[in-house]
Amino acid sequence: MLHLFRARWRDLIPAECPGCARRVSGQGLCPACRGALGRCPSVPRCAWCQHPLVQGRCPDCSRAAPACDRIVSAFDYLGVGQRLIQAYKLQGQLSLASLLVQELETAILAAGWAAAGPPQCIVPVPARAAALRQRGFSPPAEVARQLARRLGIPYRLGALRRLHEGPRQAALPRSARLTSQQGLLASASPVDGLRVAVVDDVMTTGATLMACRAVLVEAGAVQVEAWVLARALQFGPCSISSSSNPKSRPTPAM
Numbered sequence: 447m448l449h450l451f452r453a454r455w456r457d458l459i460p461a462e463c464p465g466c467a468r469r470v471s472g473q474g475l476c477p478a479c480r481g482a483l484g485r486c487p488s489v490p491r492c493a494w495c496q497h498p499l500v501q502g503r504c505p506d507c508s509r510a511a512p513a514c515d516r517i518v519s520a521f522d523y524l525g526v527g528q529r530l531i532q533a534y535k536l537q538g539q540l541s542l543a544s545l546l547v548q549e550l551e552t553a554i555l556a557a558g559w560a561a562a563g564p565p566q567c568i569v570p571v572p573a574r575a576a577a578l579r580q581r582g583f584s585p586p587a588e589v590a591r592q593l594a595r596r597l598g599i600p601y602r603l604g605a606l607r608r609l610h611e612g613p614r615q616a617a618l619p620r621s622a623r624l625t626s627q628q629g630l631l632a633s634a635s636p637v638d639g640l641r642v643a644v645v646d647d648v649m650t651t652g653a654t655l656m657a658c659r660a661v662l663v664e665a666g667a668v669q670v671e672a673w674v675l676a677r678a679l680q681f682g683p684c685s686i687s688s689s690s691n692p693k694s695r696p697t698p699a700m
Contacts, residue, residue: 464533464542465526474545475526483526483549486679495652496677505680506652513652514644514659516671518557520549523648523676531647531676535585543585546675547592554597554673562669565643568594569605569662571654572631589675590645599643606644606658607634631661638666643673650678 463470465479475483491497492504494512496519506513521527534542570590578584587603594601610630644658649672659670 464539464545465529479526483521483530485522486524495649498679500680511656513649513655514670514672516560517649517652517655517674518550518554518671519649519674519677520546520553521676523678527676535581535647538581538583540583540588543588543592547589547596550589550673550675551593551596554593560641560669560671562641564597564641565599565669565671566640567600567602567605567637568597568643568645568673569602569637569658571644571646571658572606572608574608585647586645589647593645593673602635602637604634605637605642606631606661608632631657633661633665636666637662640667641669641671642667643671646672646674648676648678649674 460469460471461473462468463474463476463479465475465483468476468478470476474480485491486498489498490502492499492507494507495504495517497504497506523531530542530546533539534546568590570584570587573584573587591601591603593599608630609632642662644655644662646655649655652672655672655674659672662670
């Protein structure tokens with residue numbers, strides 16, 4: 447009963463909305479940011495990677511095969527979603543992890559399980575050592591850990607490892623990102639016959655997820671799907687990105 451009392455008490459304590467810093471009652475997003483978090487409305491999406499179609503074609507999947515067997519994302523990397531991701535990753539606001547995990551869990555359950563059933567393990571995209579030293583934690587690993595607990599699916603932290611650091615994705619042009627992850631990853635534990643979900647924070651070109659899938663399939667995985675917090679878009683902001691903060695503009699995913 448004590449935890450229920452604490453939860454109700456927290457709902458009454460004024461706090462800053464993590465999306466806009468307005469003072470609101472309770473914890474979490476204010477109504478305006480809650481309404482703004484999501485996707486560009488009324489835009490046809492690619493059935494594989496969830497990127498909005500451009501002239502009827504997906505700008506990513508029309509150039510190469512989809513990054514994974516299935517991709518689920520919680521929101522677009524715009525506006526409120528972009529600010530939450532940047533506060534979590536770049537400003538080290540680890541407390542945002544639970545809010546972000548809840549959004550991703552909602553998206554996963556809404557999408558339903560694949561025909562073969564739910565994944566049998568959850569694997570985070572391995573962080574670069576330099577990023578770990580700078581941040582003190584791995585954003586994908588923390589999301590994957592909490593998500594695994596909420597969904598009751600085993601968590602495999604070490605299933606993937608980095609062989610080399612490689613360049614920062616954010617520093618590369620889009621064309622270079624598509625090949626920058628080749629040969630950087632390896633499997634660190636067996637996944638023979640398993641259905642695997644790979645967790646990352648932001649999907650831009652899908653190059654990192656594609657590299658993860660290739661390594662896991664070589665290690666024996668029979669299905670690899672991707673669960674990401676945010677889907678970066680190739681074009682400018684739409685109405686959803688400006689509804690809460692007029693200064694917000696998309697920037698390259700880190």
